[in-house]
Amino acid sequence: MASNHNEKNDLNVLHPHISPTSMYLKVAAALFALTILTVVAHQFHEALGSFAGPIAFAIAAVKACLVLLYFMHLKDDNNMNRAIFASGFFFLVVLLLFSVIDIATRVLEVSPL
Template identity: 55%
Template sequence: MNEPKDVHHIVDYKILLKSGAALFALTFLTMIAFWNHHHLGAFAAPIAFLIAGVKAAIVMMFFMGLKYDSTMNRIIFGLGFFFLAVLMAFSALDIWTRVPVLGTI
């Protein structure tokens, strides 16, 4: 008999421990980057965002189960981030195209 495709996937305990350890390690790496932000200069923010992105990917893949989910659910989940980026882009365009208001006095 065929098994239904929407069966909940149970993640192995070892994988959860490894991903949790990776999250703790990346958290300490974030703290080290913060303590040395004056040495990193202009690279401080991109490094912090890169570390945060890797941590978010680990959480989404293993703890939320997107790694074991169907492709359609991954696409729908990714579309949320796409539309968030579109919203931020339109907001940035609005801010960048403002004309400074000069006083009438």
């Protein structure tokens, strides 16, 4: 009887990614620290001025990357899944960019009435 076992068929087999508990605890501690940093940055939002928003978004982006890489196991996944996630974020940036361009190029019309 012929065997269907070869390297090509192994590509479709899911292999578990076993991560140590200490890694999850370190990532959770980093997320907690970044949350505290977000709260502290908000306390100084008047001193930071227009940089307060981008700082908060940067902290949120780092937290999202930690969740994606470690809790969603993208760190151990293949490059195709990474590309799919990256394309989603790319199109989100394009959508936000078009929204910003739309708002920035509007002309205020004053009604004569």
